Amino acid sequence: xxxLVRLLNVFCLLSLMAVGGGxxxxxxxxxxxxxxxxxxxxxxxxxxxxxxxxxxxPNMSMVVLIGWQAAGVAGLLVTLVAFYLPSSFLAYGCSYxxxxxxxxxxxxxxxxxxxxxxxxxxxxxxxxxxxxxxxNPSHSLHHNLVTAGIGLAVTVILFAKHINPALLMLVGGIVxxxxxxxx
Amino acid sequence: MLSAPNSAPTAGAIFMAFARxxxxxxxxGLIAYLQDAIVTQKKWMNEEEFLAALEIGQTLPGGNAVxxxxxxxxxxxxxxxxxxxxxxxxxxxxxxLVVLGLLYQRFHHNPDIAAGLAGVAAAAVGLLLQVTLKxxxxxxxxxxxxxxxxxxxxxxxxxHTSLPVILFLVAPVAIALCRPPKKTTHx
Numbered sequence: 516x517x518x519l520v521r522l523l524n525v526f527c528l529l530s531l532m533a534v535g536g537g538x539x540x541x542x543x544x545x546x547x548x549x550x551x552x553x554x555x556x557x558x559x560x561x562x563x564x565x566x567x568x569x570x571x572x573p574n575m576s577m578v579v580l581i582g583w584q585a586a587g588v589a590g591l592l593v594t595l596v597a598f599y600l601p602s603s604f605l606a607y608g609c610s611y612x613x614x615x616x617x618x619x620x621x622x623x624x625x626x627x628x629x630x631x632x633x634x635x636x637x638x639x640x641x642x643x644x645x646x647x648x649x650x651n652p653s654h655s656l657h658h659n660l661v662t663a664g665i666g667l668a669v670t671v672i673l674f675a676k677h678i679n680p681a682l683l684m685l686v687g688g689i690v691x692x693x694x695x696x697x698x
Numbered sequence: 699m700l701s702a703p704n705s706a707p708t709a710g711a712i713f714m715a716f717a718r719x720x721x722x723x724x725x726x727g728l729i730a731y732l733q734d735a736i737v738t739q740k741k742w743m744n745e746e747e748f749l750a751a752l753e754i755g756q757t758l759p760g761g762n763a764v765x766x767x768x769x770x771x772x773x774x775x776x777x778x779x780x781x782x783x784x785x786x787x788x789x790x791x792x793x794x795l796v797v798l799g800l801l802y803q804r805f806h807h808n809p810d811i812a813a814g815l816a817g818v819a820a821a822a823v824g825l826l827l828q829v830t831l832k833x834x835x836x837x838x839x840x841x842x843x844x845x846x847x848x849x850x851x852x853x854x855x856x857x858h859t860s861l862p863v864i865l866f867l868v869a870p871v872a873i874a875l876c877r878p879p880k881k882t883t884h885x
Contacts, residue, residue, distance in 0.1 A: 532861050533759040538826065542854050543861040562806075562815055565822035566798045571723045572791025573761045579792055580799045591796070599788065602760025603768045607780055610769040613754050620878030626757060628873030631843040632864065634834035635850025641827045642855040648819035662820035669824025670831070681725035684821045691817015696810050 518586040519593050521552055526578060526597035533602060535633030537575030541640030544578070554585035561647040569684045661694040707742065709775055709782040715740060716767055716786030726829075728763035728787075736770055743770060763787065846872050 525547045529540045541564070548554045555563065560581075567577025575598070582594025616622050649666040650659055665687045672678060707715075719731045729752065737748050748770075755765030764784055771783030805811040837843040850868060853859035 531759050532865060533761070534865070535756070537761050538829075540861060546858065546860070561819045561823075562802065563799075565815070565819040566795060566802070568726070568822040568825055569724070569818065570791045570794045570798065572720045572788055573728060573763050574726060575761055576788060576791045576795060580795055583796070583799060595788075595792065599760070599764055599784070602758065603764060603780070603784060605758050606755060606760060606765040606768045607772055607777075609758055610751070610754055610772060613750070622757070624876040624878055625873050627876040629869060631834075631837045631840075631846035632850050632869055632872055634830060634837050635847040636854060636861070636864070637826070637830040637834070638847065638851040639854035641823060641830055642851070644819070644826065645823045648816070649823045658816070662816060665817055665820040666824035666827065669821045670828040673825065673828040674832075679725040680825045683825065684725075684818050687821025687824075688814040688818040691820065692810060692814040695813035695816055 518552075518554075519589060522554075522582050522585055522590055522593045523597045525552070526582070526594050527601050529578075530598050530601040531605070533575075534629055535636070537573070538640050539633050539636040542636065542643045544581075545643045548581050548585075552585070554581055557647045559584065561644045564644050565648070565684065569681055571681075658695060661691065665690055707740075707774055707779075709778045712771055712774055712779050713782040713786040716771075716783045717790055718786075720787045720790035729766070732763060732766055732770075742774055747773070842875065 529544055529547075532543070533540045545557075545560055549557050549560050563577050563580045563584075566580065567574045570576065576595075578598045579591045579595050582590035582592075584590075586593070645666065649662045651662070654662075669680075669683050669687060672683065673680065715735055719728070719735055723731045733748055736742050737745055743751070748766075751766050751769040751773075752762070754769055755762045758765055764787065767783040767787045768780045771780035773779070775782070802815070806815065831838075834847065837847055846868070850864060853868070854861075854864065
């Protein structure tokens with residue numbers, strides 16, 4: 516029961532703090548889910564995040580798997596509602612009030628000022644999942660070379676060519692299987 | 699009743715249109731899918747209305763695509779429309795995630811599966827890095843913005859500063875530096 520209340524608290528707050536999209540709260544989410552509440556391990560968190568990238572729909576729906584791992588089906592439902600309902604209420608309400616703020620000069624100041632912070636938070640998100648999934652001291656050098664290589668290759672390929680990222684995730688899985696299955 | 703036009707779609711039609719996006723949008727890029735369905739195919743909104751919805755969706759917290767679907771759904775059929783749109787967008791992916799989660803629970807001790815999942819997780823980091831670099835390109839080239847990017851990154855990644863601290867201490871400074879110029883006294 517207390518886990519459900521914690522899930523509700525944590526994901527409602529994350530929902531309202533997700534300025535610039537859900538990815539910005541990734542470091543904080545990892546901190547809460549792994550460090551504070553021990554709902555998932557660091558490796559599970561990185562895996563769950565990658566499953567979210569593979570599935571269709573909004574990537575951050577992967578939060579439901581954290582809730583599920585923490586408190587079963589009830590946890591899944593609580594997390595789903597907690598993560599999407601507060602921000603949805605806000606969007607619903609603000610689409611009424613938007614015309615008031617449309618020409619307010621502070622609106623642009625907020626957007627311009629928040630943009631670099633969102634990018635900094637996203638970079639911290641890369642660091643949060645990357646230190647588990649790509650460069651991880653508790654794995655062998657061979658393992659790290661393979662995972663860092665896959666990550667970098669995906670980054671470079673996506674800059675060079677317009678490929679569906681879900682396809683690249685699958686290819687990453689095949690490459691990982693090929694080079695890491697003996698380990 | 700809401701002042702919806704006569705041709706307003708039913709909640710069922712809204713749900714189906716958004717669920718189609720929820721099923722097919724593998725690999726992200728949801729905004730493009732939404733625009734194609736709402737503006738081009740269904741003609742439920744014109745380009746300008748869609749861009750206004752997108753602007754609200756991006757300014758407010760929460761997933762951009764979910765916010766846009768809430769706003770579009772509201773315009774089409776009020777609260778019921780908003781619920782239909784967002785649940786259509788979300789449910790297919792969540793069902794698939796639950797299936798993937800079940801498979802993960804069952805097979806993650808299998809060395810072949812574990813090796814494959816390690817590869818998928820590594821690839822996901824590469825994708826996140828690319829998206830971050832791409833949408834941050836403008837900020838990286840602007841010295842003051844770059845400073846805020848780096849301060850935020852270092853505080854969160856290495857000093858484990860929590861998000862509320864960033865939003866209440868760092869963000870106001872950044873916003874104040876971008877504040878609108880004072881209006882001239884001449885009207």
